[in-house]
Amino acid sequence: MASSFDKPIHQGSGFWCWLAIAALALFLLVSGCGSDSGGGDSLQVSESMIETTQVDSLSSERGLPSLAPIVSEVLPFVVSITTEQIRPQFFYQIAVPGAGTGIIIRSDGHIVTNDHVIAGARSVVVTLHDGRQFDAEVVGRDLQSDLAVIKIAMTGLPIANAPEISQLRVGDWVMAVGNALSLEGGNTVTIGIVSALGRTILTDPYEDIYLYETIQTDAAINEGNSGGPLIDMEGNVVGINVAIDSTAQGIGFAIPWATVKTITHELISVGRVIRPMLGVIAIEYTSAVARSIDKEWIRGLLVLRVFESTTAAEIGIVSGDIITSINGDPVADIKEFRQIIGRYEVGDTLEVAIERDGEAIILEAVLQEKPEGVSLQVL
DSSP, rough: OOOOGGOOGGGGHHHHHHHHOOOOOHHHHHHHTTTTTHHHHHHHHHHHHHHHHHHHHHHHHHHHOHHHHHHHGGGGGEEEEEEEEEETTTTEEEEEEEEEEEEOOOOTEEEEEOOHHHEEEEEEEEETTSEEEOOEEEEEEETTTTTTEESSSSOOOOOOOOOOOOHHHHHHHHEEEEEEOOOTTTTTTEEEEEEEEEEEEEEEEEETTTEEEEEEEEEEEEEEEOTOOETTTTTTTEEEEEETTTSSSOOEEEEEEEHHHHHHHHHHHSSOOOEEOOOEEEEEEOHHHHHHTOOOOOSEEEEEOOTTTTTHHHHTOOOOOEEEEEEEEEEHHHHHHHHHHHHHHHTTTEEEEEEEEEEEEEEEOEEEOOOTTOOTTTO
């Protein structure tokens, strides 16, 4: 016969449990039989401890504060966008559906979204938060910033809240709102933090298109979120969700609202974005390029072509020149050139530093307007 010591401990725990209860009852009885003040104090402490335990338990169950009040303020100015594109398929054409998100920026029906959401669409339909649907017309598009403005025939619409000056910091909480995966039942809300600020991302390798000063976030951004808002904890729109890194997890990007505000103003006013240019086509002057033309390597852009009747032609830039800086800012590639030129306006006067046959030359250039329809490759 096995001894009692061979039994598992938990099988004999009933005895100890009853013993503990009896001891507790005896303690309470003795405490209650003491003086009135002692007994009263003892009883009050016990109630306080019980109440505190209940509050702490409730707080731990609730966890972080609810974001529902912010979400309820944001959803009315966020719209879902569905598009239809016609694409050739061998000997016939097919209709391809698309989806995205938009933000109401004017009560008269103006909505901002990403250009790639509506590019090539033969029809654009906007669904409001309350379920009403409207056909939309395109007001203006800008491939370089990947922003577009559309409009529906509706007035009295709620508009997005946006700060005059962004106070966004790395580590701040943000929400992404949008028509994720075009799921039925309304827009999707996800949450994350600002992972980084001032990111430069390549969005079109064929046209060498970069987006500058973007906000990086780990809030989930999925197909259909493009054009939707990135929201801070005050309910303000701080950016427009534009892209994700498909090779990574939790890396998405948003165009800062300051950029959105500037671009949309021009799209609504004149239907396009007016940008300055010099009037050249150039490539990065790498060491490999330098060896191929049997010249020394320096940092800069090698001019391949100069267009007639442009600023570049007027100040004497020629093919083979190497642009090394603009107004003292070094230029090493197309990305830096566009970023620097983008800080200025048509009519501004700049100093363009070039090198020609080993000689450093400084030229004074007045930036001219880039005509509509001119290739993005023309700088």
